[in-house]
Amino acid sequence: MFGLFRNRQRERIVSRLYDEILAQARNPALFLDHGVPDTVEGRLDMMILHVFLFVHRMRGEDVAAKDAAQELCDRFFAETDRALREMGVGDLAVPKRMKKIGEVYAGCASAYAAALGQPGEVALAAALARNVYGDAADREPRAAALADYVRRAATLLAGVPALDLVEKGILFPSPRHESADGHAASA
Template sequence: VDGRFDLIALHTFLIIRRLSGSDASEKEHELAQVLFDLMFADMDRNLREMGVGDLGVGRKVRDMVSAFYGRAEAYEKALQGMDKSPENTTEALVDALRRNLYRDASPDDQQVRKMAGYVQKLVRRLSEQTAEAFLRGDIRFASIPFQ
């Protein structure tokens, strides 16, 4: 569950970040909230399917929401100034990804750097997409770096 949550949280954060920018329309802000709500409704449903009891689901979902906000804060901090200082952003992202995505795993530096590059490419790709595309559900992700 953790790895799945971590990747969903990362991608959801990046989409919400794009939809919540200072130049975003009211509909984009609304879509960002809907996406957030759907993500956690899905997590709730998945926990129940895995056999977590009613009393435990609420607590686990609250913990996931808290974890999401913590990750979102770390990723946002790492991405600030991406256009002005891509090298510093890469280093900040490597650190944020190690702590929040990989956590107990031990990927080598090259793997984490590839993921940081993917995140930066995805941020740029999402910024190029129109509000109309998002509202139609036509979101284009960046290609994933293999090897």
């Protein structure tokens, strides 16, 4: 799939995919309805989650799809490095922070993948509670609602052919959960 595209087109595709993930990770409903902390860490948690969802979807696909996921992941880390520098983190501290962020990503990806492999939302909600909400007193109901969104996102992405995701764009469901009467229900 990616082998079919020239380098410039490839860069445009990765840039577009990254921008789509970034837009979804910044969706206000994640912060307002699901109570994700609207902090640098909370925003990073949402980027990690959404990059994971795309990478997770591409696992088991052909080499080109895996390459697309890897290039997207590389872009995420490069943009995070750039953002740290723009925030004034010193040149000597950036590599240490990036190593820590890489470890956090790997840990979250492992926990989220294992949880998505289990039926129901209990394991997924527990992983999200730990990784997104930390010690917040009201983390369990918020994590349960976020787990519902993550499961819906993973299911939606799984139903779209990998080539369509790369060529046409990433589809994410609304973070807002619709109630039975069709109105958005907050978490």
